[in-house]
Amino acid sequence: MFESLRQTGFCGEIEAEAALAPLTTWRIGGPAELLASPADEDDLARALAWADGEGVPWRVLGNGSNLLVSDQGVRGLVLRIRRVLDQLEFDGTTARAGAGLSFPALANACASRGLAGLEFAGGIPGTVGGAVIMNAGWHEHEFGNRVTEVRWLDAGGTVHSFNRKECRFGYRTSRFRSDRGVVVAATIQLEEGESGRIRSQTDMFVDSRKTNQPTHLPSCGSVFLKPPGDFAGRLIDACGLKGRRVGDIQVSPMHANFFVNLGRGSADNVLELVAEVERQVRDQFGVDLVREFEYWGGEEPSVRGDQVPDLLDE
Ligand SMILES: Cc1cc2nc3c(=O)[nH]c(=O)nc-3n(C[C@H](O)[C@H](O)[C@H](O)COP(=O)(O)OP(=O)(O)OC[C@H]3O[C@@H](n4cnc5c(N)ncnc54)[C@H](O)[C@@H]3O)c2cc1C
Numbered sequence: 001m002f003e004s005l006r007q008t009g010f011c012g013e014i015e016a017e018a019a020l021a022p023l024t025t026w027r028i029g030g031p032a033e034l035l036a037s038p039a040d041e042d043d044l045a046r047a048l049a050w051a052d053g054e055g056v057p058w059r060v061l062g063n064g065s066n067l068l069v070s071d072q073g074v075r076g077l078v079l080r081i082r083r084v085l086d087q088l089e090f091d092g093t094t095a096r097a098g099a100g101l102s103f104p105a106l107a108n109a110c111a112s113r114g115l116a117g118l119e120f121a122g123g124i125p126g127t128v129g130g131a132v133i134m135n136a137g138w139h140e141h142e143f144g145n146r147v148t149e150v151r152w153l154d155a156g157g158t159v160h161s162f163n164r165k166e167c168r169f170g171y172r173t174s175r176f177r178s179d180r181g182v183v184v185a186a187t188i189q190l191e192e193g194e195s196g197r198i199r200s201q202t203d204m205f206v207d208s209r210k211t212n213q214p215t216h217l218p219s220c221g222s223v224f225l226k227p228p229g230d231f232a233g234r235l236i237d238a239c240g241l242k243g244r245r246v247g248d249i250q251v252s253p254m255h256a257n258f259f260v261n262l263g264r265g266s267a268d269n270v271l272e273l274v275a276e277v278e279r280q281v282r283d284q285f286g287v288d289l290v291r292e293f294e295y296w297g298g299e300e301p302s303v304r305g306d307q308v309p310d311l312l313d314e
Pocket of ligand 1: 025125183
């Protein structure tokens with residue numbers, strides 16, 4: 001596979017049987033059969049066309065901060081977008097950011113320019129692409145409210161542009177969570193503000209996490225979405241599950257919706273603990289918790305560009 005991808009003219013880095021655990025914030029998971037970091041958008045389109053033509057399953061990796069990779073790893077191609085496609089341009093109060101740019105780096109660049117609107121992003125350790133996919137947010141703040149346009153490559157390598165409405169942003173979701181393709185850039189609308197004030201608000205968002213969340217340990221952030229009218233952490237805590245452990249995965253004693261890796265935690269440990277917490281919360285409160293993180297394991301993603309849903313359905 002390595003040689004076959006290289007022969008297409010793909011010029012980014014390629015690694016076979018590459019460890020994925022260090023590329024996720026949970027520090028969990030087996031290897032990728034092939035890990036490739038495209039050098040630019042053309043390179044990305046080349047890799048997608050190759051995978052489509054060869055019938056190779058493929059997935060996209062941002063900063064791995066909302067992701068659980070199976071202990072067996074994944075077959076096929078993993079396209080790593082972090083730190084590639086990471087350009088950033090400003091035009092007045094508009095920013096155009098590549099999908100591989102770090103989300104906190106974008107927030108910091110906006111603060112430095114006196115542009116307000118992304119202060120909440122300071123402590124969200126994803127990429128811009130991952131933040132689009134997940135509509136990353138913090139309480140009432142959501143990235144989708146700031147995004148005006150998303151540039152997206154479909155599984156066949158064709159470019160599409162979606163306005164905010166077409167992105168179908170929702171609570172920690174967007175159309176891109178199910179559509180097969182790659183977010184390559186986002187256009188973001190900001191507001192003029194005072195740089196010092198924006199910077200101190202950005203810092204405040206980061207600092208408030210340090211007192212409420214176990215940011216010193218590997219995790220994926222919140223394990224479950226917020227159930228209507230309640231908090232997953234409150235329900236888990238009320239079940240007496242803080243500190244509960246399966247192997248080296250623990251329900252954080254600091255914040256019950258964070259499951260931390262104490263060292264040698266596995267994906268199987270996570271899935272077992274998640275299932276137990278779901279069961280107990282359902283039994284005690286009748287609430288079905290919904291998982292926020294993505295899981296790479298089991299079923300392989302569909303591989304053909306012609307399986308992409310109709311893009312003209314707006
Ligand atoms: C300590 C901590 C705190 C967190 N706090 C928050 C928070 O306050 N709010 C919040 O919303 N989230 C939070 N998160 C979760 C996470 O940071 C966000 O969901 C983030 O947006 C994920 O981005 P990523 O680049 O890491 O995506 P990844 O985890 O790499 O990927 C997530 C999914 O998106 C897909 N994907 C990623 N990039 C692309 C792309 N360019 N094109 C197509 N598909 C892509 C992947 O295939 C995968 O399915 C937190 C996580 C941690 C570890």
